[in-house]
Amino acid sequence: MQELIVILVDGLVFSSYLFMVAVGLTVIFGVMKILNVTHGSFYAFGAYMSATLIGAYYETDLPEFGGFLAIFAAALIIGVFFGVVLERCLLRFLYHRDEHIIVLATFAMFLVLEDVLLMIWGTDPYYAFEPMALLGSVDIVELTFDVYSLTLIGLAGVVCLGLWLGLTKTKWGKLLLAVIFDREISQAMGINVTVVFTATFVIGAIMGALGGAYIAPTISVSPGIGVEVIVLAFAVVVIGGMGSIPGALIGSLLVGISRAAAVHKFPEIELFVIYAIMALVLAIRPEGLFAPAQARKI
């Protein structure tokens, strides 16, 4: 029983982390039909930026809880900057090309950004544990969890709710849904698809950067964190159905809790279990669990 609770809490924390990194990817795919490998770079840049800003913030004598603002500021700066630059300067020239080519272009950009990251921050790891130390820890059935990680669950919940409300209750959300459903007809109806695309890409980028920025205090921010996260996010998005936000939620819960179970029960299959679930889901439901139905073209 105790083990079950531990697995559940651990799994929820990991799921929230996965949701944070996967949701941006799925939003971008849903609207633009682009599988964005650069998402891994957004995550890594977000983490580095956040570590730097947190470090700079605690050098000053400002109130301690303001450190959290640094995290969100980092995500906004990185997301808006890279989102606008990449979409306007690169991707918009490729929209008419094959989807594989676009994936590869983002892969190329990912390689480029990996080195840009090293040029800016070097190879030494960064630590920004202050926000985590600030919140302390809590005991759940004799095991200690740090509160900061638990707040991640809350953040993922807020993001999820915010996206859902934004998409279904606001005018902008409805425009977005129209573009997701049929790009050409929406354009014919007078929706400015160019603006929708840029906005979507920026929102997706902010999500990716926020994932990294919020995780930064709990890890040592070092080179290579983007490579790992991108395949994890792919797995989650594919399981849930590409472009579906509820899919990303279910996908991250499924992957997060199974990985937590694997870590506690059979640590040797920890890496393997995620992709095994992905292969299994795809074998049964090729389009993922929540993918919208597609018309067959003859």
Next chain:
Amino acid sequence: MRYVDKTVIGLSIAFVVLVFADFFMAEWMRFIGLQSLARGAVALGLLVLWRTGLVSFGHALYFGFGAYTAAMLTLIGFHDAFFLVFAGTLSAGVLAFLLGFLLRRYRAIFFALLNMAFSMILYGVIVKTEELGSTDGFSLGPPTFLGYAPEGEAVQTALFLFTLVFTYIVTVGVHLYMKTTLGSMSMAVRENEIRVEYLGYSAEKVIHVKYVFSGLVAGFGGAIIALAIGQVDPDSMANWTVSGEFVFITILSGIGNVGATYIGALVFELIRTYAFEYAPQVWQFILGGSLLAIIMFLPDGIWSLFSRFRKSEG
């Protein structure tokens, strides 16, 4: 007058020239040559798939599987290159045949990603297996060739010749195969699968055949690289970035001609080797930058340079 195939002649000339060059080449050139031949072979498999309209982001699975099969066989005392490469190729082919039953039902991005999922499973298994050296991998001794056991530089010379002969046969074979009915079906499947079915062919079977072929050559490439480097490790053999590199080579080469994959692989190796040697801090930057440049300015790959040149001439 009999029709003479220009590509076969071109490949044969290149083959003969390289066989002679093998005995005069500097060691580093031979090493780059070996890498290019092996990676070019993998890209050849991807090219066949690409002509069918499919791109795989997971062929590091077969590459790594071939490499690790060959390497593991050396652990139990086999050292003959013919046997090791044959085993690596065949094992990857069998794996592709089995997974093919599932994968042939998928298209577009799902095909690409399901491949990646399988390759990451292999990666996960290797990383977690302490007996195979985990993330460090393990090294294997120099190969022998049907009893001939060269030493020092002669190993690479022999291996280069060995690789050259096999890649030549495979490449000419693929080129001729593309002209047969089943081969030209590739383009038809890519253009319109449902019409292919109406004409009485099975699109899934066509795809399955290409898939097994691509698995075989990827396994071949992997086994050769394992022997050439004398070391296997998961990050340079089975990680998803390796699959990305193979797709990179295919884009670099373009799908115009089978020989182009080797030129593409050579260009890739040169970029990587020199970028790594002269600018180790920014080699990924240079690699990614050149890939972007190719995508933006040379959408049909390096081969399109040749055909452009020919057009302006005639």
